[in-house]
Amino acid sequence: MSSATKTLALLSHFSADRPEIGLSQLCRIAGRDKATTYRHLQALETAGFVEQNPTTKHYRLGPAVLQLAQVREATVPRKLGAQLPLSQLADVTGETAHVSVVSGTTLYALASCESPRHGTRAIIDITTFPLHATASGLCALAFGPDAMLEAALSQMDRFTPHTATTAEALSDLITDARATGFGCSDRSFEAEIHSLSAPLYDQTGLFAGAVSVASVATRVSPEQERLIKTELIKASRDITRNWGGQLPANVTSAWASGSSRHYETDSTP
Template structure:
């Protein structure tokens, strides 16, 4: 579990830090946990951990199974989570990171979600170049011909790829993938490397780099991308551009509760 839990925060009191880390540790367990296992995880004495557990239990953050004596998260966490859920919608959570990505790359940035089987643009942040894109929130993108779409085909519901593969694949440009087998190979490549591109596939002379965003359950809930002219985002993009997009997607995912 040491790779899942954050390290102690600099400046935090050791007592508060340990209590918070115990709550986080319990939240990621598959079921109630023994006092000994908790103490071992943090290299603390059973007496110290027990004292924290009693305090947390008194406030409803932890509960003890009466039959086994094991500890689990309390109902208070669920209550607080539900109370705060509305503050963590995807666009609101992602916006500061998307702006930073725009500033870092100079390119326009988009975030999309799957709505009724279609990849839909939720927000577009214009870039710092002379080119502006007319894509508006609510615009639907082709699953087979966009970098966003390929992310959803690679990491979204399995039935999505089956449906697209069996339907006609219209050509938006001469470079649009219209062959199901070619699309399958492209999606497999996206799945392997964790990001996608679509040079000239939607608009000639334009390319996009997209990456997946996950929620606390590891579900794909959004895709983000930079989009720009191929002179700025070549068909074989620079490592720095890819790392910027993928890194941003990971930070947004972590903000949504995802653990890598």
């Protein structure tokens, strides 16, 4: 990993739940030494990507990030194209729906929508998705660029007893995702959460991200799983269309075959 990559990677540790981070805390989170982390923060501060709170001396995202985010959304309006399908997905399934987008070999959270139907529900509070342990990540590995597999194999942390931590176990999950058209994470990232994902495509014709439903695992009956998969297919079609893309034949064929044959598989892109 280059110095520039390591520097920019520090930005991924900031979130709505963790808007400010002290130097020592960031060292622990990133797993880096203090001198290197400070040097990288100085570079980010000079470029306007981070700034220091004058009171706490903690770091927070700087104005340059906001400017880039506005340009990104204005020129590639992914979030807008996902909002209505996400809302409908959460409403019909009664669970938390969310969309992630790929950049390089990293899968970033884009938008989420929680259903008010249940008091206990999944909350999406991460900015990047572990490729080997989440349904979104498995979608990326099954339908995204080959380089993502190398990235996944280099970071196979164990989050729960159900997390795949070997290349063989991960290969089985990817094979299943390609066969069914859905990524599935059964308590492998969070102990109480079951997630299903379907791939998304944009105007380039390439994998662009995933749309997912995260549920409390005890609520996922066979009937509920069938409903979620049916609605994921609808959402995948709608978001892909809104992003100017078209679903490839291997995905629609996977939905139309095997265990997915009972789901809605209208061939219209």
